[in-house]
Amino acid sequence: MKISRFTTLILSEKGNIESALVLIPLLTLFLVASQITITIHGRNMTKISAQDGASTRAISGNFDETDTFLHIDSPDPHQNLDLLISHKKGFLPHIMPGLEKIMGSKKEIDVTGVAIVENQR
Template sequence: MVLIPLTLLFLIGAQLALTAHSRNIESNYAQNDASVRGISGDFTNGDRFLHLESSGDGQNLDLLITERKKSLLSLIPTFSLLEGRFISVYGIAIVENRR
């Protein structure tokens, strides 16, 4: 009698832990992508730039913003609240603008 609710409670807790861990991993990947693209200069169409005003004459800086999306894994197949949900995280890097 108690086994089914406890199993369901365990799966819900594991789903929450898996979601938090997935977000942290994707955040690390997004930050790595932003750093690598900022250093190499190989930008994609989804990258956004925000101009940063600086007080120096020769310093022309931009903030590179990258986005990474991934769908959530579901441990409970019939749990319909997670269908179509995804993790969206951003990575940022400072890029020297050569204009």
């Protein structure tokens, strides 16, 4: 008797439509949240790379032609301070199909890195 109730419960298709109606919006929400997370991570990695490049160039003195300098007045007359601003461009990744049609081919971002250059006179 108990076995027949159990098999009837297992073979019943009650609730499948409700599950499908909940699953589609839930999957869409998951994909949107994943796209936002991956986009923020891609932007942060590009920002870290730009900041690392600015710090490395400020220490080594090998500057790019795209670097910008801003002079900072120093209280010490024997030291010259400059603010190095570097720019880097990158592309944001897409995981949702069809998003390239809405946003264009690829979304390009421009991030900056900042470092202090200490020049001795």
